Amino acid sequence: MLFTVNDTSAFSDGVEDVLRRAGARLVPWEAVREKEVTYDLVLSASENIDFHDVSKHTVVLPHGLGFNKFVPDSNGDGMRLAGLPPESVLQAGDATVVLSHPEQRHQLKAVSPASEHHTEVVGDPTLARLLSSQGLRDRYREAFGATGRTLVVLASTWRPDSLLGRWHALPSQLLAELPVDRYQVCVVVHPNVWSFYGRAQIEWWFSSALEAGLVLLPPDSGWQAALVAADQVIIDHGSLGLFAAALDKPLLHAGASAEIVAGTPPDRLLRETVELDRNASLRDQLDRCRDAHRSGRFRSITDRVFAHTSEADTNLRNLIYRKLDLETPSDSLTAQRFPLPEPELRRITSYVVHTVPITNAELRLTRFPAAVLPECPGEETHVVADETERDLKILERAAVVFRDGPLSMPEARHWAASTLMAYPGARVAIAATENGGLAAVRGGGFVEAVMASGHQLSLAASAIYCCLLSGALDDRRILVRAGRVSARITLTVRNPEAGVADL
Secondary structure: OOEOOOOOOOOOOOHHHHHHHOOOOEOOHHHHHOOOOOOOOEEEOOOOOOHHHOOOOEEEOOOOOOOOEEEEOOOOOOEEEOOOOOHHHHHOOOEEEEEOOHHHHHHHHHHOHHHOOOEEEOOOHHHHHHHHHHHHHHHHHHHOOOOOOEEEEEEEOOOOOOHHHHOOOHHHHHHHHOOOOOEEEEEEEOHHHHHHHOHHHHHHHOHHHHHOOOEEOOOOOOHHHHHHHOOEEEEOOOHHHHHHHHOOOOEEEOOOOOOEOOOOHHHHHHHOOEEOOOOOOHHHHHHHHHHHOOOOOOHHHHOOOOOOHHHHHHHHHHHHHHHOOOOOOOOOOOOOOOOOOOOOOOOOOEEEEEOOOOEOOEEEEOEEEOOOOOOOOOOOEEEEEEOOOOOHHHHHOOOEEEEEEEEOHHHHHHHHHHHHHHOOOOOEEEEEEOOEEEEEEOOOEEEEEEOOOHHHHHHHHHHHHHHHHOOOOOOEEEEEEEOOEEEEEEEEEEOOOOOOOOO
């Protein structure tokens, strides 16, 4: 197998890098055009290649799911049906178009009579792999940091009518409305966007959301695991919506598109799902969507897209062998599961926390990432920030500053006292110790917090602050809950009469 890239597309940037990382042997397209390469069959991931440059039959693999939208024609000013090779190529019999469902054969014949004898229904190998991967769902969720949380996946195609083209601030708005201990947000962006704008530009767009814990998947991996792991998906008219529907996920959508072909499965899918209202509570809409979802709701739509799914790999393999004029193997193939994703998960370093009273020795906290939530109008809140927080404005308005990484008790005492001196707006500073943490309280000496794990330090910080604010900072045991995370914390007050000058 040899690989080449017909790089006349505006979206070909980065493709060669992906192939090289995969260990593929690359040859330049110029060598193909000049007939310097010997080969027997062409497999193309796109119908938009220079077919006149290739000298052998081309199998056009599925690009998306079916022929459902119009895209700009690179050879002119008009629009063309996505996925369909040029009429002249089909008339000459130079290509075979791979389909996932027999209905697509009839659809193509209506717009391109030349396609009638040049298609092959094999099924969809990607769906076969998605279904085979469902046994790894818990492992995928663990990789996305979603264990014990509701995973919301945003799936955006490209162009202005896409989810992010319409609503680029949606990831940040979701993170600002969804309690961080109950929800995780993941975004899948179409590879064309990555190719056209570049990684740096996209990460600049989402910089605040990334600091707030957003999972932004790379263009070449991870989206399959995200769909399997998702509790619900927000879609547009792209193919990932149909995959999510086939996986029976609760769906919301971000708006219809003029690009979509009327009457096609994506068109019907958008008509049968609820559009997300940007003027209403996002959390309420997400929760209602999950509650209202019924298994099999989208089956009548996906049954028009996917056929022969369990045989898709074998069917495609056999088609390739026939085109190579080789004996078709007699065995069948098993769909391979998708590998565990390796997303970049940035650690959240500051929270806006609802300040609430302690009831029956229990404190229930609701937290949001401070990077996307400057304030909560009408709510009594406090900011808890790690000393490594990069946004100095957040750190300077923090009521509580904490330091991960255990220190000895004398070191923790010195750090906590020094931090209160350095940040006049802070009322509590707490450093991790071997058994939990040691906090300095402005005007109230020190408080030792004993707990099971240092990872719960930010919870202990809020517990001390809430006790301080309610006038109940004394020796006590508290059960702190944040979403499904809980921590039993024992507080012991040391030299309570000390003031900040004494510290």
